[in-house]
Amino acid sequence: MMAGKRAVIFVRVSSKDDRQDYQRQIDDLKSYCENKSLEVVKVISEKISGAKKNELRPGIQKLLKLTEENAYDALVISEVSRLGRSPFEVQKMIEELSEKGISVHIQTLNLVTLDDDGNRSAMVDFMLAILMQFAKIERETLITRVRSGLERAKRQGKTLGRPKGSSEKDDKFLKKYRPVKDDIEAGLSIRKISKIHDISVNTVLKVKGLLKAA
Numbered sequence: 685m686m687a688g689k690r691a692v693i694f695v696r697v698s699s700k701d702d703r704q705d706y707q708r709q710i711d712d713l714k715s716y717c718e719n720k721s722l723e724v725v726k727v728i729s730e731k732i733s734g735a736k737k738n739e740l741r742p743g744i745q746k747l748l749k750l751t752e753e754n755a756y757d758a759l760v761i762s763e764v765s766r767l768g769r770s771p772f773e774v775q776k777m778i779e780e781l782s783e784k785g786i787s788v789h790i791q792t793l794n795l796v797t798l799d800d801d802g803n804r805s806a807m808v809d810f811m812l813a814i815l816m817q818f819a820k821i822e823r824e825t826l827i828t829r830v831r832s833g834l835e836r837a838k839r840q841g842k843t844l845g846r847p848k849g850s851s852e853k854d855d856k857f858l859k860k861y862r863p864v865k866d867d868i869e870a871g872l873s874i875r876k877i878s879k880i881h882d883i884s885v886n887t888v889l890k891v892k893g894l895l896k897a898a
Contacts, residue, residue, distance in 0.1 A: 689757040691722035695729045696766045698883045709762050716791050733882045735769045760789045854894050864891045
């Protein structure tokens with residue numbers, strides 16, 4: 685039924701400095717395409733925060749260029765957050781793809797935005813809207829907790845500045861991830877910090893390790 689449809693696989697991890705690897709995403713999505721009889725014509729990958737606007741994301745811009753060229757029929761992603769963390773940006777992308785007759789396959793949810801006749805599914809739209817809003821609320825809640833934790837740490841007299849004794853390379857790394865450092869010192873959990881800043885757990889652990897060594 686889906687035979688002959690051309691697919692683009694799109695994968696994303698959070699940051700260039702992360703030790704995250706998108707190869708597993710690619711392998712899983714290739715298997716998905718094979719099961720759905722989708723012909724993979726392109727794989728687009730990027731290492732960037734999903735909180736960035738679409739205009740600032742090279743991977744998204746490549747995808748939009750292919751969209752304008754009518755180079756594919758289906759976009760395959762592992763989960764909604766791979767397209768972005770902003771409900772507005774994700775919805776804008778899905779709308780643009782739908783207008784071109786391009787369906788979005790979300791592997792982990794086993795959802796497709798368009799049926800075989802190119803029609804939008806109201807139920808899928810409803811589910812995606814709820815998922816994106818929940819993600820937005822979760823992020824905003826975590827950010828509020830971070831701010832509260834920082835204020836508490838300051839009241840307790842904790843130093844939130846750059847640690848002494850770090851090497852130039854480590855110092856540069858800590859400067860880049862200073863908000864992460866502040867959150868660690870404020871007592872937030874590793875996983876919460878990872879979600880708030882849209883970076884890998886490994887990056888948070890690296891910052892924590894450098895703080896301990898300083």
